[in-house]
Amino acid sequence: MAPGNAGTKNKGKIDNADVPVSDHKKLADWCKENNISLVVVGPENPLADGIADVLAANNVPCFGPSAKAAEIEASKNFAKSFMDRHQIPTAKWQSFTDAESACQHINNAPYKALVVKASGLAAGKGVIVAKDKDEACNAVKEIVQDKLFGQAGDTVVIEELLEGEEFSVLAFSDGICLAPMPPAQDHKRLLEGDEGPNTGGMGAYCPCPQVSAETLKVIQTDILHKAIKGMKEEGRPYVGVLYAGLMLTSEGPKVLEFNCRFGDPETQVLIPLLKSDLYSTMLACTNGTLSAALPTWHDDKFAVGVVLASGGYPGAYKKGMPITGLDKIEKEMGQLVFHAGTTIKDGQVVTSGGRVLATVAMASDLPTAVAKAQEGAATVQFTDAIYRKDIAKRGCDFITKQRSVED
DSSP, X not given: XXXXXXXXXXXXXXXXXXXXXXXXXXXXXXXXXXXXXXXXXXXXHXXXXXXXXXXXXXXXXEESOOHHHHHHHHOHHHHHHHHHHTTOOBOOEEEESSHHHHHXXXXXXXXXXXXXXXXXXXXXXXXXXXXXXXXXXXXXXXXXXXXXXXXXXXXXEEEOOOOSEEEEEEEEEESSOEEEXXXXXXXXXXXXXXXXXXXXXXXXXXXXXXXXXXXXXXXIIIIIHHHHHHHHHTTOOOEEEEEEEEEEXXXXXXXXXXXXXXXXXXXXXXXXXXXXXXXXXXXXXXXTXXXXXXXXXXTTOEEEEEEEEOTTTTSOOOOOOBOBOHHIIIIXXXXXXXXXXXXXXXXXXXXXXXXXXXXXXXXXXXXXXXXXXXXXXXXXXXXXXXXXXXXXXXXXXXXXXXXXXXX
């Protein structure tokens, strides 16, 4: 892992490596010197900067799209235009480079033009869902005029506010064949009841029972397949994992966004449900043989992940807070802990980021998995820790409602 964290340091087969990840040519040389058989790229920025292209040019297999293919996340303006070209269902939209024109559109559009997005990469924070037109216009001015997100906000996308159930479906792709993963739902707001500021994600669960098998077929044919086929037709063959952020509207599923990587925190609840070998599937994606290494999933389990964050996040927060309870969760409770903002100081695991870690529990039913994950989250202790106690409530409510209808 490079750079890694406290959770990936000296953990059995896993360890952190001091590798020059920002210098792609040096990274490629290091991979060849160390006989690395596969590089898996986590974040979007290196992909947008062409890390996969450099590795491929040096014959180092890389699970992750080229810079041209990664534009599906790196430019929301490109992504929306791409969806229009290939008849992929999405929200109505327009893009602008000046605040005045954008605000005119917000005030006069024949739809609720209340979603404001910086077109470029903004570390997952470049989307504002406004309550009214005034708030939307203020967001535009902050992004375009005040450069809230720097160059990422040179172009701003104004979108229709979609209503419905929000969830995501990720898919493996080798550029031609695709293999969807089970649907997952994350929780972007900091506080219970989906209140408070937006975050990178405060928890997730999988599968999402609100999404029927019939809806998943529509997503595969009308969204994922069209996206992979369209990218190939445009000379941007997509290799890696494609993340589709979706809204299940009264008109069917529509795309909110595409990401060019595994989603966080959805991946923390997806991968534990994988029955087959992850490495085999990812390697097959890089050499065009995904159809011979399709993933299989536990269809009799639910996974729930609860994120613990530092007090003050997503604003200013303290670092270096000692973390306790980790051994108990993993060894006594049999749960998984995925580290994010952690490091080791004087032999002690301490906080080093806003979202610190996630506890993940599995069970044969969703309510039990929820209870276990919450128990795990309560076991982790560090100063001013904050976490949501209503992760997966939507899924549990749906199941309860479904049972009452059946009865």
